[in-house]
Amino acid sequence: MNALGLGTVANSTVNYHYKPTTLHTCSSSNLNPKPTPLSLSMATPFNLSQPIGHHDLLIVGPGTLGRLVAHKWRQEYPGCQVFGQTLTINHHDELIQIGINPSLKWTKDTIKFPYVIFCAPPYQSSHYHADLREAALCWNGEGSFVFTSSSAPYDCNNNGLCDEDTPVVPIGRSSRTDILLKAEQIVLEFGDKGAHAYWLEKGIVESRPDHILNLIHYEDAASLSVTVLKKQFRGRIFLGCDNHPVSRQELMDLVNKSGKFSKKFEKFTGTDDPLGKRLNNSRTRQELEWEPKYSSFAHFLETI
Numbered sequence: 001m002n003a004l005g006l007g008t009v010a011n012s013t014v015n016y017h018y019k020p021t022t023l024h025t026c027s028s029s030n031l032n033p034k035p036t037p038l039s040l041s042m043a044t045p046f047n048l049s050q051p052i053g054h055h056d057l058l059i060v061g062p063g064t065l066g067r068l069v070a071h072k073w074r075q076e077y078p079g080c081q082v083f084g085q086t087l088t089i090n091h092h093d094e095l096i097q098i099g100i101n102p103s104l105k106w107t108k109d110t111i112k113f114p115y116v117i118f119c120a121p122p123y124q125s126s127h128y129h130a131d132l133r134e135a136a137l138c139w140n141g142e143g144s145f146v147f148t149s150s151s152a153p154y155d156c157n158n159n160g161l162c163d164e165d166t167p168v169v170p171i172g173r174s175s176r177t178d179i180l181l182k183a184e185q186i187v188l189e190f191g192d193k194g195a196h197a198y199w200l201e202k203g204i205v206e207s208r209p210d211h212i213l214n215l216i217h218y219e220d221a222a223s224l225s226v227t228v229l230k231k232q233f234r235g236r237i238f239l240g241c242d243n244h245p246v247s248r249q250e251l252m253d254l255v256n257k258s259g260k261f262s263k264k265f266e267k268f269t270g271t272d273d274p275l276g277k278r279l280n281n282s283r284t285r286q287e288l289e290w291e292p293k294y295s296s297f298a299h300f301l302e303t304i
């Protein structure tokens, strides 16, 4: 058995943060023989006969593991569409035969998927990290994005016990683990599904910088919802926000200054798009006797 690291980021809708979880699992080791890449210039797009559905899945690297995932996913969600992003066209005919719609061409600007799993190994492409970013950009943020890796980053080479809490190899000790740790970091950064994560990834955004945003942490949105549910109100409207509205520019200045992200945001370039609003929910807080755990986006950044 070979250990696989699975980093999952995902799921939920609003606002500044969703804390990603990391899981680990095992897979069988019957690997396919590795083909030689050919025809890299022939970029074939997905053949779309119907719109992307709520349970459709993109498998980046539909090899041994990815094909097994496709099979199981279809058992879970009969009728769903499964797509496969590959490095070459070498296996496209095989993939079509087993019902995986193959492509060489990234579709992040045109088609996004609710579920994406990255099963491509690090040693077949020289653009592994770039491909991982492309894959994450193909995810629409709704279902999940799962990244499969290896147990190599765990710092344990003496036959000792190793579990999810085992420290990882420090960066710089080995190029093999550096590649995997960097990949993990990229994926976890995509797990911050707030607007700041999208903008950070884009670098330059065509929106005006002074538009005001109102934020709430996912955990606070959840705790507020539970509070309302428990109190059994009828016909009432409550408001959820952190009472610290920030402009787009202020938000990204906080991100850049935090030192918590490997990328740097560049700029907003918009000038005439609409402005926003400044929310305050003091009445909701008072009535529900509820306060957010994260008092502001700045507070949240201090905690990560």
Ligand SMILES: NC(=O)c1ccc[n+]([C@@H]2O[C@H](COP(=O)([O-])OP(=O)(O)OC[C@H]3O[C@@H](n4cnc5c(N)ncnc54)[C@H](OP(=O)(O)O)[C@@H]3O)[C@@H](O)[C@H]2O)c1
Pocket (backbone or CB within 6 Å): 002, 003, 004, 029, 031, 032, 034, 035, 060, 061, 062, 063, 064, 065, 066, 085, 086, 087, 088, 089, 090, 091, 118, 119, 120, 121, 122, 124, 125, 127, 128, 131, 148, 149, 150, 151, 152
């Ligand atoms: N020791 C370990 O920890 C261990 C052991 C086995 C597997 N794993 C992990 O398990 C996962 C899957 O492995 P596997 O054995 O199923 O792989 P595999 O059978 O070799 O299949 C690889 C697939 O990925 C595609 N691919 C390769 N690089 C790509 C890229 N950069 N972008 C898009 N597609 C790419 C290939 O495309 P083509 O069809 O064009 O070739 C192929 O479809 C990987 O994360 C691997 O690292 C880990």
